[in-house]
Amino acid sequence: MTTERETNRLPLRAGAMLLLAVAVVFFGLGIHHLTTSGDNDESAPATSAAVSAPVPAPASNTQAAPAASGKVCVVNAGEVSGLAGTVTRTLKEKGFTTAEPANLQSNSLNENTIFYHPGQEAVANEVNTALGGGYSVEQRSAGQTKLPACTGGVLVVAVNQ
Structure with missing residues (x-):
């Protein structure tokens, strides 16, 4: 019964990790935009x-x-x-x-x-x-x-x- 519960949680963990990775990428892009805006305007x-x-x-x-x-x-x-x-x-x-x-x-x-x-x-x-x-x-x-x-x-x- 424990293995059945563990396999049901696997998609949830993968989704949470994917969401966390996307949040980190957007946070990094936001920091990059704040630190470089005005320095090298194209x-x-x-x-x-x-x-x-x-x-x-x-x-x-x-x-x-x-x-x-x-x-x-x-x-x-x-x-x-x-x-x-x-x-x-x-x-x-x-x-x-x-x-x-x-x-x-x-x-x-x-x-x-x-x-x-x-x-x-x-x-x-x-x-x-x-x-x-x-x-x-x-x-x-x-x-x-x-x-x-x-x-x-x-x-x-x-x-x-």
Whole structure:
């Protein structure tokens, strides 16, 4: 009679062990996600593809210099919701050609910064002036791989207002 009871418990034990193994795997995945989120975001390059889409220049503007000087990409790297959209609207109103605003999943930047490629410093300074002059203007280096591409344009990283 004891052997009959033992064989009936075998599927129960196997099910419990399987459930325990699944719980351990999910716990490990949760810990991995918590410890690595923000360190190596793969979502930033995906966002940059949308940001770097070409935007046609407006047909006619009273401020021809900003429109002719290239595209401006704006990303929100701060905690203020909608900041990139606000900055993008401001630049559009001032005659700049802008890409879709996006979010930057990085905590490595803590000040408003405008990044430009070689030969675009004047454009970056125009953007800074249009935004009230509160941005740091820096040339983009090859080592800044976590920033969106913004091909052919100036990148505005907005952290706070």
